Amino acid sequence: MITEQVMARYDREGYAILDQVVPSESLGRVQESYEETIEAALSLGLAPLDEATGFLEGYRFQNPHHPSLARRPLMEALGAPAIMAFAQRLCGEDAAMHGVAAFAMNEEYDYRSSWHRDSYFAWGKDSPTERRLREVERLPATQVLVALEDDASFWYVPGSHNRANTAEEEEGYDEGISGWDAETVRPGAVQVRLEAGSAAPFDARGIHRGLKGPGVRRRSLFIIYGDAGLAAESSVVSDWAREPEYADPAWLDSLPEPFRRSMERTMAALREA
Numbered sequence: 406m407i408t409e410q411v412m413a414r415y416d417r418e419g420y421a422i423l424d425q426v427v428p429s430e431s432l433g434r435v436q437e438s439y440e441e442t443i444e445a446a447l448s449l450g451l452a453p454l455d456e457a458t459g460f461l462e463g464y465r466f467q468n469p470h471h472p473s474l475a476r477r478p479l480m481e482a483l484g485a486p487a488i489m490a491f492a493q494r495l496c497g498e499d500a501a502m503h504g505v506a507a508f509a510m511n512e513e514y515d516y517r518s519s520w521h522r523d524s525y526f527a528w529g530k531d532s533p534t535e536r537r538l539r540e541v542e543r544l545p546a547t548q549v550l551v552a553l554e555d556d557a558s559f560w561y562v563p564g565s566h567n568r569a570n571t572a573e574e575e576e577g578y579d580e581g582i583s584g585w586d587a588e589t590v591r592p593g594a595v596q597v598r599l600e601a602g603s604a605a606p607f608d609a610r611g612i613h614r615g616l617k618g619p620g621v622r623r624r625s626l627f628i629i630y631g632d633a634g635l636a637a638e639s640s641v642v643s644d645w646a647r648e649p650e651y652a653d654p655a656w657l658d659s660l661p662e663p664f665r666r667s668m669e670r671t672m673a674a675l676r677e678a
């Protein structure tokens with residue numbers, strides 16, 4: 406159940422914590438299917454392979470829900486009841502699954518992304534759409550970080566999701582890297598600590614970054630839910646929904662509900678766009 410306190414925190418701060426969206430009794434199976442998904446993605450060329458390490462090149466790959474990868478336990482985690490309930494509170498019953506990325510890093514990987522707002526990537530900083538959506542109080546879209554192992558890599562500036570940059574933020578913004586220098590400590594930023602099996606939905610218009618030093622492993626997912634119209638209009642992660650293999654009825658039948666319907670809405674919206 407999504408409490409009023411959870412929604413109030415999301416509205417106020419731009420993110421919230423959903424504890425144990427993957428129940429502890431299923432976590433082992435979900436972790437196993439995540440590892441199998443990475444191996445399959447690497448061997449099928451659906452994720453970039455780093456020849457030197459035999460693991461992922463970089464820190465992420467898109468579309469772990471691809472029909473030739475999708476493992477049932479992982480699909481159940483992506484469409485976990487608490488995540489779906491949260492998405493529906495925000496976007497209505499017709500919440501659509503815009504896209505998924507797996508963020509997998511081994512201990513040696515040093516990951517320091519820049520501070521950024523995803524809205525700048527999606528619509529362009531100061532574009533008419535970005536300006537129109539910048540101060541909407543509650544955007545009907547959310548990005549959900551799902552931690553399959555304990556995760557302390559996500560940093561967020563609470564309350565930055567529905568306001569323009571402060572003068573200081575505007576001053577420090579670097580057009581070249583589409584964000585703010587990675588080494589700068591943002592005033593008021595918080596480190597979001599998630600236990601394995603928990604999730605953090607966040608408004609990706611807010612200023613955020615990922616940071617993982619050597620010695621720590623990361624096994625997480627980012628899944629975007631939102632209004633289907635928004636996916637058709639602007640989501641940069643919904644290209645999968647145009648690919649014919651995702652419309653295979655046998656594969657769709659193998660997916661848990663309501664995750665399946667949330668994907669079909671994105672596919673329908675992109676077909677009509």
Ligand SMILES: O=C(O)CCC(=O)C(=O)O
Nearest residue numbers: 523558559613614615627
């Ligand atoms: O790695 C993270 O925790 C942040 C990811 C991120 O910045 C993004 O998905 O836009």
